[in-house]
Amino acid sequence: MSSLVRANALGHRFPGAPMLFEDLSFDLLPGRITGLCGPSGCGKSTLLSILAGWVEPTAGSVETTAVHRVGWVFQNPYGVPGRSALDHVALPLIARGRRRRGAEARARAVMADFRLTEVADRPFRQLSGGEAQRLMLARAVCSAPDLLLVDEPTAQLDLRTAETVNDTLGAIAREGVIVVIATHDPHTRKACTDVIDLGERMAGAGAQ
Numbered sequence: 001m002s003s004l005v006r007a008n009a010l011g012h013r014f015p016g017a018p019m020l021f022e023d024l025s026f027d028l029l030p031g032r033i034t035g036l037c038g039p040s041g042c043g044k045s046t047l048l049s050i051l052a053g054w055v056e057p058t059a060g061s062v063e064t065t066a067v068h069r070v071g072w073v074f075q076n077p078y079g080v081p082g083r084s085a086l087d088h089v090a091l092p093l094i095a096r097g098r099r100r101r102g103a104e105a106r107a108r109a110v111m112a113d114f115r116l117t118e119v120a121d122r123p124f125r126q127l128s129g130g131e132a133q134r135l136m137l138a139r140a141v142c143s144a145p146d147l148l149l150v151d152e153p154t155a156q157l158d159l160r161t162a163e164t165v166n167d168t169l170g171a172i173a174r175e176g177v178i179v180v181i182a183t184h185d186p187h188t189r190k191a192c193t194d195v196i197d198l199g200e201r202m203a204g205a206g207a208q
Contacts, residue, residue: 003146004065011059035192036182038199044182071145075152077132079124086120092143129156166191
């Protein structure tokens with residue numbers, strides 16, 4: 001059975017604030033990249049959290065079919081300062097019981113897709129902001145998610161590297177993963193197959 005995420009008349013508000021957005025209905029399908037677009041404060045990150053099941057919407061519901069593993073990439077990269085880049089990417093596989101040698105081989109292959117081969121053995125604290133961001137993407141991909149949620153993946157990247165990331169996310173979607181990207185980057189928006197413009201759906205001021 002193919003994975004599916006269906007949003008039914010979603011709406012959300014924070015305590016004491018007007019509705020952030022309302023009456024959002026859409027389907028998320030494997031093989032497609034959906035961009036959540038709009039200005040800062042329109043609810044992109046909030047909607048990602050709702051889709052992940054971390055936040056209960058004020059109105060509406062999210063239904064999932066055959067979604068067993070969710071990958072999440074935060075806007076701000078985080079890691080263990082003294083552990084290598086390779087350790088960060090291999091960890092999800094090792095945690096699921098894969099032998100270290102096989103996990104590291106798979107991790108190196110995924111890191112190559114994100115142009116991280118040369119930093120594989122470098123400690124996290126020595127990575128640039130762009131390298132750390134790509135590392136978080138590689139780690140999420142290595143966990144083989146059915147649904148991949150990405151918050152501003154190109155915010156800290158130069159144009160060339162951003163294009164590489166967009167192309168890689170497209171390839172991941174074509175492998176059957178549901179990919180959802182929150183972005184204000186016009187280049188990333190163009191790389192999406194579907195766009196939900198939350199700036200057009202804002203229901204009030206005071207958005208988070």
